[in-house]
Amino acid sequence: MNHMARPSSQTRPDLTDVFAYVDARRQEFIGRLIDYVRRPSISAHGIGIGEVAEYIAGVMNRLGLESRIVPTAGWPVVLGQRADAPGAPTVLLYGHYDVQPPDPLDAWLSPPFEPTIRDGRLYARGVGDNKGQHLAQILAVESLLACRGSLPCNVIVLLEGEEELGSPHMPAFVRAYRAQLGADLVITADGPVHESGRSCICFGVRGVVSFELRARGANRDLHSGNWGGVAPNPLWSLVHLLGTMKNDRGEITIDGFYDNVEPQTELERAALADLPVDVAAVTQELGLEHLDQPRDRPFYDRLSAWPTLTINGLHGGYGGQGSKTVLPHEAFAKCDIRLVEAQTVEEIFGKVEAHVRRHAPDVEIIRQGGMDPSKTPIDSPFTAPLRQGIIAAQGEPPLFVPAMGGSLPDYVFTKILRLPAFGVPYANADEANHAPNENLEIERFITGIKTGAAILAHLGAMQPA
Numbered sequence: 001m002n003h004m005a006r007p008s009s010q011t012r013p014d015l016t017d018v019f020a021y022v023d024a025r026r027q028e029f030i031g032r033l034i035d036y037v038r039r040p041s042i043s044a045h046g047i048g049i050g051e052v053a054e055y056i057a058g059v060m061n062r063l064g065l066e067s068r069i070v071p072t073a074g075w076p077v078v079l080g081q082r083a084d085a086p087g088a089p090t091v092l093l094y095g096h097y098d099v100q101p102p103d104p105l106d107a108w109l110s111p112p113f114e115p116t117i118r119d120g121r122l123y124a125r126g127v128g129d130n131k132g133q134h135l136a137q138i139l140a141v142e143s144l145l146a147c148r149g150s151l152p153c154n155v156i157v158l159l160e161g162e163e164e165l166g167s168p169h170m171p172a173f174v175r176a177y178r179a180q181l182g183a184d185l186v187i188t189a190d191g192p193v194h195e196s197g198r199s200c201i202c203f204g205v206r207g208v209v210s211f212e213l214r215a216r217g218a219n220r221d222l223h224s225g226n227w228g229g230v231a232p233n234p235l236w237s238l239v240h241l242l243g244t245m246k247n248d249r250g251e252i253t254i255d256g257f258y259d260n261v262e263p264q265t266e267l268e269r270a271a272l273a274d275l276p277v278d279v280a281a282v283t284q285e286l287g288l289e290h291l292d293q294p295r296d297r298p299f300y301d302r303l304s305a306w307p308t309l310t311i312n313g314l315h316g317g318y319g320g321q322g323s324k325t326v327l328p329h330e331a332f333a334k335c336d337i338r339l340v341e342a343q344t345v346e347e348i349f350g351k352v353e354a355h356v357r358r359h360a361p362d363v364e365i366i367r368q369g370g371m372d373p374s375k376t377p378i379d380s381p382f383t384a385p386l387r388q389g390i391i392a393a394q395g396e397p398p399l400f401v402p403a404m405g406g407s408l409p410d411y412v413f414t415k416i417l418r419l420p421a422f423g424v425p426y427a428n429a430d431e432a433n434h435a436p437n438e439n440l441e442i443e444r445f446i447t448g449i450k451t452g453a454a455i456l457a458h459l460g461a462m463q464p465a
């Protein structure tokens with residue numbers, strides 16, 4: 001554990017036999033992906049969860065990963081492991097076997113749990129998010145074992161069943177199983193590759209905290225002529241309150257909001273500047289004239305390096321046809337804040353709450369879900385073997401993404417287990433995860449298996465310092 005390594009002195013493993021093995025089993029591997037994704041495992045509805053946990057634990061056991069199902073206060077975790085390489089790093093492969101609900105069903109061209117291949121893509125709920133991606137990692141282990149008889153580094157596979165619910169029990173799970181999760185690094189294959197189609201290594205994710213604001217006026221809706229100017233209007237209360245939270249220059253004006261935003265490192269700045277983007281094409285595709293304020297902020301800085309405050313919904317009064325001169329008696333706003341390192345959910349929710357108390361003490365604030373951000377330094381000793389593994393399997397170096405815009409529970413690894421955590425996604429950028437017609441390009445699935453194997457081989461070839 002806490003294996004120190006000097007990647008610059010590593011030897012390049014030859015993977016010709018493993019890549020040939022994967023190519024020779026292409027049809028069989030596609031068939032096994034189809035068999036996995038045709039089994040629903042919808043965590044939100046509690047459908048198929050236990051069956052699919054059993055199924056994937058069985059797959060892992062048969063190929064030589066000693067696996068078991070571990071109960072949690074929610075849906076179970078599947079935990080597998082194999083320690084073949086004393087002295088080599090131990091990598092924890094994280095994924096999730098649960099999927100999003102498939103609704104709306106009538107928007108699917110083929111039913112969500114009847115996997116169908118069209119134009120080189122497999123269409124099924126969960127094929128990209130996340131079954132096809134962690135199955136690729138598992139088949140990478142199988143291919144290495146078939147070709148070599150043992151693994152080049154030690155592997156722990158952790159598949160949870162509640163990622164699509166926000167991973168509510170992962171913090172308690174990793175605390176309770178800290179001893180069994182003794183790894184040197186974490187790799188997650190989830191989410192899409194970069195928008196440009198280039199593969200990437202993600203070093204972090206933004207966090208998120210959601211909250212609702214509730215404003216109340218009179219005890220019932222009133223006539224705006226008879227009571228307007230007499231009874232306060234809760235919609236105005238929310239509009240004024242929200243107006244104090246962000247100015248028209250795009251700055252969040254909640255006291256102390258930016259206090260813990262870490263400045264970018266040189267490597268992060270360089271990585272962000274390297275990410276390809278055609279801003280004109282993006283704005284055109286979105287039907288926009290320009291990007292949000294501040295106008296001069298570079299595109300990927302917005303998604304990676306800065307927090308945001310989004311009003312998700314503002315409700316109250318009348319929104320139907322024609323006019324209704326009503327003075328509504330209640331109003332609601334739902335908001336989320338995307339957090340960057342080293343902001344925390346506790347810190348930022350506390351600051352929002354204090355802000356609401358000061359500016360609109362009658363408005364109620366209700367905390368909803370939250371997840372801390374996570375970041376691993378780009379100059380981690382594991383970056384080089386991951387990069388080399390991707391080049392070996394794909395022939396092209398990956399882009400480096402300092403932090404993804406969305407949120408994943410990586411903080412349980414970086415903050416609770418104090419391990420470096422890397423995202424190495426395999427899915428196409430248009431995988432339509434969480435949407436109808438979710439799909440995975442078959443070529444990316446096959447390349448994902450090779451990439452997974454090459455990364456394990458390169459980690460195993462790290463020279464102890």
Ligand SMILES: [Zn+2]
Pocket residue numbers: 100129164433434
């Ligand atoms: Zn998802």
